[in-house]
Amino acid sequence: MQVPFVSLSPLHEPLRMDIHKEVDRLLNRSDFILGESVTAFEQSFAIYCDSMYCIGVSNGLDALKIALRALDIGAGDEVIVPANTYIASLFAVIEAGATPVLADPDAGTYNITAETINPLLTSRTKAIMPVHLYGQSCDMDPIMQLATAHGLYVVEDNAQAQGAVYRGKKTGSFGHINATSFYPSKNLGALGDAGAITTNDQSLYRQAALLRNMGSAQKYYHDVAGYNARMDTIQAAILRIKLAHLDKWNAERQRLAARYLNNLKDSSVILPVTMTGAAHVYHLFVIRHERRDELQAYLTESGIQTLIHYPVAPHLQPALRRFGWVEGQFPITEQISRTCLSLPLWVGMTNEQVDYVSEKIIAFTHR
Numbered sequence: 392m393q394v395p396f397v398s399l400s401p402l403h404e405p406l407r408m409d410i411h412k413e414v415d416r417l418l419n420r421s422d423f424i425l426g427e428s429v430t431a432f433e434q435s436f437a438i439y440c441d442s443m444y445c446i447g448v449s450n451g452l453d454a455l456k457i458a459l460r461a462l463d464i465g466a467g468d469e470v471i472v473p474a475n476t477y478i479a480s481l482f483a484v485i486e487a488g489a490t491p492v493l494a495d496p497d498a499g500t501y502n503i504t505a506e507t508i509n510p511l512l513t514s515r516t517k518a519i520m521p522v523h524l525y526g527q528s529c530d531m532d533p534i535m536q537l538a539t540a541h542g543l544y545v546v547e548d549n550a551q552a553q554g555a556v557y558r559g560k561k562t563g564s565f566g567h568i569n570a571t572s573f574y575p576s577k578n579l580g581a582l583g584d585a586g587a588i589t590t591n592d593q594s595l596y597r598q599a600a601l602l603r604n605m606g607s608a609q610k611y612y613h614d615v616a617g618y619n620a621r622m623d624t625i626q627a628a629i630l631r632i633k634l635a636h637l638d639k640w641n642a643e644r645q646r647l648a649a650r651y652l653n654n655l656k657d658s659s660v661i662l663p664v665t666m667t668g669a670a671h672v673y674h675l676f677v678i679r680h681e682r683r684d685e686l687q688a689y690l691t692e693s694g695i696q697t698l699i700h701y702p703v704a705p706h707l708q709p710a711l712r713r714f715g716w717v718e719g720q721f722p723i724t725e726q727i728s729r730t731c732l733s734l735p736l737w738v739g740m741t742n743e744q745v746d747y748v749s750e751k752i753i754a755f756t757h758r
Contacts, residue, residue, distance in 0.1 A: 432631040433627075454588050456487065466488040468488075474496065476548065519538055567592060581629060598615075644673040661678060683731065704725060
């Protein structure tokens with residue numbers, strides 16, 4: 392049996408006609424940049440995220456950059472970021488002119504916590520960027536309490552957790568201003584690059600809206616130096632169609648994950664842990680094993696595609712060498728990067744495929 396890491400065809404095929412009709416309407420309207428579908432999607436996604444406002448942008452990195460810029464974060468400021476996040480989280484901080492300060496995550500949930508953040512606070516700390524990694528919310532109440540106590544901003548990186556819930560509230564609605572990505576393989580994915588910002592603060596909304604459109608609220612008049620970071624109308628139209636299905640798709644991911652968890656409960660692999668009060672949406676189903684590379688090779692030989700998120704932690708990347716981080720500085724992050732393996736999990740994946748992957752993992756661990 393062949394099991395790809397991800398297949399988007401089962402998700403897209405039922406929507407094919409709806410997408411075609413929407414593209415035809417867009418061609419007739421010719422409103423390709425910040426068209427009416429962008430406004431409609433922004434309104435729908437804000438409601439979905441339990442937020443007052445949404446700004447559609449070009450991608451997730453631009454969403455983070457604009458969020459930080461809207462908060463006036465820059466040179467001399469520090470932003471606390473997970474050490475085990477995707478490197479784009481750090482790039483956004485660096486682009487703003489600020490310094491990323493890395494926090495090792497909790498070893499069980501793989502997310503940073505108030506306990507891992509607190510020792511890193513200094514007089515230069517201006518913001519905390521909790522990343523809801525793999526599809527599970529950070530423990531946001533203590534993080535928000537810590538931020539409030541120290542007068543800090545919170546910017547959620549919600550790129551992997553669209554639809555995730557923490558104590559009855561959607562991720563992307565806790566921070567002062569928050570960012571997400573609609574990269575095609577996300578739980579809510581565009582047919583290309585796209586991203587969004589959510590906030591409950593009207594002034595931050597207005598500033599972010601200016602920044603994403605060349606600093607302009609009126610054509611050819613520019614209030615600030617901004618970016619060309621607009622969401623394409625065609626992506627907004629497609630995302631609005633797909634948004635109506637997101638909860639159903641997340642439920643499917645949760646069902647497949649539950650099958651993995653049950654199949655592998657007595658194996659020697661370390662399985663994902665869901666925090667009490669959280670609803671994991673399993674953008675990724677990540678296991679860990681001390682012989683990860685051998686396991687991956689064995690699964691590959693068995694026709695099963697897997698990925699590693701992420702094989703080299705940000706602090707060990709050549710692009711960030713100037714910050715002086717060294718191997719061994721973030722032991723939990725390094726342990727995760729040495730042992731983690733993402734299994735196939737996608738909408739439309741069959742029970743037989745999940746069982747086949749599980750059987751091969753169990754066979755490997757019994758070798």
